[in-house]
Amino acid sequence: MLNTDKNAEALIELTGVRKSFAAPEKGRIAVLQDIDLQVRRGEIVAVLGRSGCGKSTLLRIMCGLIPASSGKVLYRGRGVRKPLPGVSLVFQSFALFPWLNVLGNVELGLEALEVPPAERRERALAVIDMIGLDGFESAYPKELSGGMRQRVGFARALVVNPDVLLMDEAFSALDVPTSETLRTDLLDLWLERQIPTQAILMVSHSIEEALLLADRVIVLDSNPGRVKAEVPVTLKHPRDRESHVFRQLLDRVYTIMTTPVVPSEAELVRLARPTIGHRLPRVTLAQITGVLEEIHQPANAGSIDLPVLAETMQMEADNLLPILEALELLEFVSVAGRRVSITRHGRAFAAADIQQRKVIFGEHLLRRVPLAVHIRRVLDERPSQRAPSSRFLRELEDYLAEEEAERVLAVIIEWGRYAELFAYDHEAGIFSTENPGAEVKQ
Template sequence: MSSSTAPTAAPAVIELRGVSKIFRTADHTDRAVLEGVDLTLRQGEIVAMLGKSGSGKSTLLRIMAGLVGTDRGEVRFRGERLAGTAEGIAMVFQSFALFPWLTVQQNVELGLEAQGVDKEERTRRAEAAIDMIGLSGFNSALPRELSGGMRQRVGIARAMVTEPDLLLMDEAFSALDVLTGETLRDEMLDLWEDGRTNIKCILIVSHNIEEAVMMADRIVILSSDPGRIRAEVRVPFARPRNRDSTQVRALIDEVYALMTSPAALGPRVPALAAASQIGYRLPDADISQMEAILDLLCESPFFGRADLPHLADEAGLTDDELLPACEALQLVQLATIERGDIIATPLGRTYYETEPPERKVLFGKQLLEHVALAAHIRRELEETEDGEIGEEHVLRELEAYLKPDEAERVLTLAIEWGRYGEIYEYSYNSGMLTLPREEQAEGTAGGEG
């Protein structure tokens, strides 16, 4: 397999034309998860797909696998319209998705059995795939007897044994420790480069920018709400690539800049829209992580401004941890992000220099000013007679904007952030949100007077 970018004249393996996917909210409003996606994957290329939460990466992958249908547009595989699953498309999942009661050999044979391949041929091909992926001698082992890396090798062997034209990899290395993930990624690239598989094309959905640059010939970046392709980056370097080379680092910086630019966040840019939209997808960021990043940013060697890849290395965080935390800092205006750099705002520097009790007050003030959901909860609490509302009430309001599981995730974050900022309290036993006790006491005293 050529190590250079596949030429645009290469035959198309799969084509998406105007693909859209809609979900219906609790108030019967249609909202797009994906909108107008055009994408062609060609023979001889590895393509990586990046995008934040809400960009529809996994939904798009499942549409390409034939597991989910489109609401608009079409998918063509080998020139024919795709309707349901198809032989020639295989998928590797983040969760390994092995049957725990089956041996390695039996798990790998499953896809062949579904295709009606006879027993003798299944055995031969499964043994060859297990050997190819470095698990020779473990044929009779059960998944529980294997490490995470070995279990993912089984998942890859199960996909490869069917000799697919298109291999889809959904965060395939993210559940593994860094070293195991890198080793398995490099072995996959060796198999690809040596032409030891019949795979024509690989699509990797990832949250790891460096992984995308090291593996792919082309990187596709999705915007969010709804998911659209907003940028494509060609990777012009032959494999294997040196992650420390100036050119590779520059490309990693470029992709970080694209991933954190306002356009990557879709029409609802945080600084503008979060103030008026309670359904904004809050980034999955922990308060302690946000504060640790801000503290690191304000100290030596950064002194208030850092290159995001450098900050990730210094903090020991993955992109999946770093980028949401940086977005959250930007949301509450403790930092700004420009061209792949994060910069502490004057308020962020003040926050860094402030003691924990005062930090909470400052954080609460920023929530009320810049996070619509937090301000909405606080306002509803102030308008009730007893200063309390149930989380189910807020959840129903959120489900007018978000799918139920996403609404629950966003509300959980808003509760954690609001409790830290002391703008409201929450009882895990009763599921009730309340005004802070001191304010309730003041209100009661005022009423008695």
């Protein structure tokens, strides 16, 4: 049950799928665009992409939890308009009901399908045994470890005998040894055909995890999410992550994820006119500094392969790529394919003391991040040199959804305070120029 050809039956098929959400004063914000994707009988498909590219939204559309804005979503040739009994979803969080024991949580899906109590209990006990939870039927979630709670999540998904199993970063909340064990156990059940599932689609933040499990890897681009590339994986199980072929595949996927798609003419116009609504990556100053210092290490001579950097920093691609995006935005590094090189600005920052770093960071914020320039200009133009955060949040919501606008504002607050471009009172929600380190040149 692996490595199927393209003629295998498509259990789920997406054609031209788009998803957008309403945004105040901006119409709609596109999250997914023109997604064409098939999940075929007998295969495991992995979906990779940067945070915010719409991976989880895609899964929820596929299982009928939310509708697509346009395009076709088919399950066995029929349109998907509501949750389907033939498709199960395992969430990243354990999502268990704390007042129900293991048996009760597993039986829940069968109860919703109106399966008779006797059959319900028999099927639940069978899958609990199969998933490795025998003896814990009467235990409550609070009594279980993280790995055991996620096993309950898998049991609840599998007990309804789904054709297609969807997994939304199902192993990411677990520690490395636990996720490795659970991943191996699931793969064994799949390969030995102990589960009735005909296909698996998994969203992952780990390139290595995707390559260990999947027969195909789909890489999504972001803003909006769209299929960037498809990589077949024909290695036999069990796969050796240290083998030359596996490392080549790993490098190939890293390169795909870090190589930008050639923008359309409309996108070139947009990129040529940066706005305050630029989606700042979700990273901290500590992460920016830590990665830059590693690249600056004498042993690396200011240049390092992305997979090597990820291994050295013990980071998954989903966590490392936004940091590199921030470093590129600030002109501290350049990324070409899988190679990351420090710039002269990055070298200056890495070699500077604490106060010099603040000055350099502030200069690059004002040169490269329009939102930082806008906030500082508004403060300088006001007699009180103060402004409420709600003012900037409203402006961001002209470009971004509410939640994303709040996230971007939180990022610029951290970055701007570090550079001493402005102060911020969290309790009052007020920006000000109180206690700036030095006059700011604009």
